[in-house]
Amino acid sequence: MAHVSIPMYWRTIPQRYSLxxxxxxxxxxxxxxxxxxxxxxxxSSEFEEVKLSGRGKVHTFVLISAGGAPPEFxxxxxxxGQYPVAIVQLEEGPKVIGxxxxxxxxxxxxxxPVTTELRKxxxxxxxxxYGFKFVPAGK
Amino acid sequence: xxxxxSGYGVYIPKLRIKKEDYAKAWGSFxxxxxxxxxxxGFDEDVLTAAAxxxxxxxxxxxxGPEKVTRFALASTTPPYVEKVLSGTVMVSVGxxxxxxxxxxxxxxxxxxxxxxxxxxxVQANPKGVALVAVADAPIASMWDSFExxxxxxxxxxxxxxxxxxxxxxxxxxxASEYFGERFKPRDESLIHDLNVKKFxxxxxxxxxxxxxxxxxxxxxxxxxxxxxxxIQQPDARVPTTVGSRMQFTEHQLAAGMTSKVLGDLxxxxxxxxxxxxxxxxKPGDRIMVISYGSGSGSDALSFKVVGDRKAAPRFQxxxxxxxxxxYIKYLKLKGAIL
Numbered sequence: 328m329a330h331v332s333i334p335m336y337w338r339t340i341p342q343r344y345s346l347x348x349x350x351x352x353x354x355x356x357x358x359x360x361x362x363x364x365x366x367x368x369x370x371s372s373e374f375e376e377v378k379l380s381g382r383g384k385v386h387t388f389v390l391i392s393a394g395g396a397p398p399e400f401x402x403x404x405x406x407x408g409q410y411p412v413a414i415v416q417l418e419e420g421p422k423v424i425g426x427x428x429x430x431x432x433x434x435x436x437x438x439x440p441v442t443t444e445l446r447k448x449x450x451x452x453x454x455x456x457y458g459f460k461f462v463p464a465g466k
Numbered sequence: 467x468x469x470x471x472s473g474y475g476v477y478i479p480k481l482r483i484k485k486e487d488y489a490k491a492w493g494s495f496x497x498x499x500x501x502x503x504x505x506x507g508f509d510e511d512v513l514t515a516a517a518x519x520x521x522x523x524x525x526x527x528x529x530g531p532e533k534v535t536r537f538a539l540a541s542t543t544p545p546y547v548e549k550v551l552s553g554t555v556m557v558s559v560g561x562x563x564x565x566x567x568x569x570x571x572x573x574x575x576x577x578x579x580x581x582x583x584x585x586x587x588v589q590a591n592p593k594g595v596a597l598v599a600v601a602d603a604p605i606a607s608m609w610d611s612f613e614x615x616x617x618x619x620x621x622x623x624x625x626x627x628x629x630x631x632x633x634x635x636x637x638x639x640x641a642s643e644y645f646g647e648r649f650k651p652r653d654e655s656l657i658h659d660l661n662v663k664k665f666x667x668x669x670x671x672x673x674x675x676x677x678x679x680x681x682x683x684x685x686x687x688x689x690x691x692x693x694x695x696x697i698q699q700p701d702a703r704v705p706t707t708v709g710s711r712m713q714f715t716e717h718q719l720a721a722g723m724t725s726k727v728l729g730d731l732x733x734x735x736x737x738x739x740x741x742x743x744x745x746x747x748k749p750g751d752r753i754m755v756i757s758y759g760s761g762s763g764s765d766a767l768s769f770k771v772v773g774d775r776k777a778a779p780r781f782q783x784x785x786x787x788x789x790x791x792x793y794i795k796y797l798k799l800k801g802a803i804l
Contacts, residue, residue, distance in 0.1 A: 340557060344554075344557045344558040345557065345558055345559075345560055378560070403508055403509065405798075406508045406798040406799060407507075407508050426509075428507070428509055429480065429507070444514070444517075444518055445513075445514045445517040445518070445558045446509040446510065446514050447508075447509045447510065447511055447514060448509070455511070455545055457513070457514065457554060457558070460509065
C-alpha cells in the first residue's frame with residue numbers, strides 16, 4: 328500500500344475535504360494543490376486562499392480494472408468492479424485528478440460536466456481517509 | 467418569537483434491493499410493508515451523506531455555512547464509536563470551527579434529539595442559525611430477520627427565527643426503561659434484538675403515545691387537526707399500529723410513509739419522512755412528528771407550515787432515482803463477506 332502517514336494526510340485536508348485553492352497574487356492563476364512557487368508564472372510565492380466550486384469538465388480519463396488498482400483501492404474494485412479515474416479541468420482553471428463515482432464506467436465521456444462530493448477514499452491504520460470524488464453534475 | 471424550519475434537504479443513496487431478492491436468498495422477507503430499500507454505495511457512509519445533505523439544506527434557504535452557529539449530527543451507525551464525528555462534516559461543508567457541535571448516536575430517537583437540542587439553541591439565541599444533519603444506514607447480522615428492513619437515507623434542517631417554512635408549535639418527550647429490543651452491547655458492532663415481539667410492541671406504543679398525547683394536550687389539539695403525521699418506521703406497519711392508537715388515519719400518515727420504498731432509516735426515519743411530508747404540505751397545514759428509540763424514548767414535535775419553499779431536489783425525486791442491486795452485491799457492500 329502506498330503509505331500516507333496521518334500527519335501528511337492531515338495537512339492535505341483543506342484540499343481533500345473542501346477544495347481550497349491558492350490564487351497567485353502576481354498572475355492570478357489558481358494553484359491546486361498548493362505550490363511553493365506559482366506553477367503558472369514561476370514568479371511569485373504569495374497566494375490567496377480561494378474556495379473552489381468543485382465544478383468542472385472531464386479533460387481525460389482512464390478505467391481501472393482488476394490488477395490495475397493500487398492496493399488501497401483493490402477492495403473497492405472487487406466490490407464494485409472497474410472504476411474511472413479522471414483529470415478534470417475545474418471552472419477556476421486547475422486540472423485535478425480524482426475518481427468519478429456514481430456512474431457506469433462506460434458512460435464516462437470527455438468534456439462531461441462533473442462536480443465534487445465528499446466520499447470515503449480508502450481506510451488505512453483504522454482511519455477512514457475521506458476526500459473528494461467527482462460525480463456527474465446535475466445530480 | 468417564532469422559531470422553526472428555514473430550509474431542509476434530503477438525500478437517498480441511489481442503490482436499491484427488492485424484497486424478492488431477499489426472498490430468493492432466505493426464503494422469506496421479514497420487513498412488513500416494505501417492497502424495496504435503499505443501500506449506501508461502497509465509498510459512502512453516514513458522514514459523507516451528512517455532508518451532502520447539509521449543503522442541500524443550506525442552499526434551500528439559501529444561507530452560507532459560515533452563518534451556522536450550532537451544528538447537531540445524528541446517526542445510530544457512525545463509523546467510529548469514539549471520535550468527534552461532527553468535525554468531518556463541519557470541515558467539509560465550511561461550518562466555522564468555533565460553532566458548538568454535538569453528536570447524537572445512541573438510539574433511533576437521535577434524529578429528533580438533535581433537532582430539539584438545535585431548537586433550544588435558536589430559542590436561546592434569536593439570531594442563531596442551527597444546522598441539523600441526520601444520516602443513517604443501520605447494520606445487523608445477515609442472519610437476523612430484522613436486518614431485512616434496514617435501509618439508508620439522510621435529511622438536514624436549517625433551524626432559525628428567519629425565513630421560516632414550518633414553525634415549531636411545541637414538543638413533548640417521554641423516556642422509560644425497556645430492554646431487549648434493538649440494542650448494541652459495548653463490544654459489538656452489530657445491532658441485537660431478542661425478538662420479544664409483544665414486549666417490544668408495548669414499548670413502542672407506550673413511549674410514542676405518551677409523547678404524542680402529551681403534545682396534543684399541551685397544544686389543546688385533536689388528532690384530526692393534523693394534515694400530516696410522521697411516525698418512526700422500523701417497518702411500514704408500526705406507524706399504522708401507533709397511529710390507530712392515537713386516532714390518526716392512514717390518510718394522515720400517507721405522505722410520510724418512506725419505509726415502503728426505503729426501509730428502516732434508523733435515526734433518519736422521522737427526519738426523512740418529515741421532509742417528504744413538508745414537500746407535500748401547503749401553507750396552513752399542520753404536521754406532527756413522533757420518533758422512537760428502543761430502550762426507550764420518544765419525541766413528539768408539532769409544526770405549522772407557513773411557507774411553500776421546498777427541498778431541492780424533492781424527496782420524491784430522490785426516491786425515484788435508483789439502481790437495483792442483487793443480494794450478493796448487497797452482501798459485498800455491507801461488508802458481510804469476510
